[in-house]
Amino acid sequence: MYYSRKLKQDFRIAGLIPAIIIVFAFLFAWILFGIRTGYFVLSIGFLLYAAFSLFIYLRTRNISYMAAFLFQGFYGLYLLFNPKGLLRTPDAGMANFFLVCSVISTIWLVYLLSQRKTKWKGREVFEMAAKSIQPDPEGFTSRPRPAGKTDFTKDELLGFAEFIKKNLIAMPHRMDDQIIFVVIKMGEELGYMFNPERFRQNGTWILFDFKGNISVSMSKKDYMDFKEELSFDQLCDNLGKLFISFMEYYKKGETQRILDKLNELKLGLMS
Secondary structure (H helix, E strand, O other), X not given: OOOOOOXXXXXXXXXXXXXXXXXXXXXHHHHHHOHHHHHHHHHHHHHHXXXXXXXXXXXXXXXHHHHHHHHHHHHHHHHHHOOOOOOOOOOOHHHHHHHHHHHHHHHHHHHHHHOOOOOOEHHHHHHHHHOOOOEOOOOOXXXXXXXXXXXXXXXXXXXXXXXXXXXXXXXXXXEOOEEEEEEOEOOOHHXXXXXXXXXXXXXXXXXXXXXOEEEEEOOHXXXXXXXXXXXXXXXXXXXXXXXXHXXXXXXXXXXXXXXXXXXXXXXXXXX
């Protein structure tokens, strides 16, 4: 099914900058100091990436970050111990072991990528919320807006938050008697992982309190990402309704329907 896109195209490359830096550092070290030093620099880059992937996995429990951690970690070790590496050994068995493990974890990671398990789904959330809204420039406001009420138990809300986090739909924050779901688009995850309070300045969030009240706050940055000025009230209302519908699916044990609805938009894997 085709949906008319409401969001502007995303041309941000912030997520690629660390990889670009590592490649240039590798080439610089190779040219000036030789291939062995180049491999050492590249291995350090992979191992740093592995540490970062493990950090995000521990924050989200999303399995794709574990796959990335294994691939990056094993390949970083291979670069250290391979015949041209800084820690090379006469016996190539260790290097070959790391290489085989990196290939296996790469296959796993590519499979998860093909299943859209690696993607932060903020753009999908915004597209679904805006799908039925017509242009209506009524003005932006940063004030949170009530977005309805629904029934759930405390345990259901906590379980729902884990599901939303694990599938990269939003990042939940527990605050006293409420949970705030921060909508994160691809390329924005770095800032939110290292600064969880960032959403207070320029984040879009949906708040569920333990009494069933729902409220929504949309950032101006996210509002301006739409191609046209849409009805702000209706956009916030739809975001609340969208997450209420997700909660209803979760309570019924139909969580796959949530993922199917997000994935059927078929947005780019890197956007």
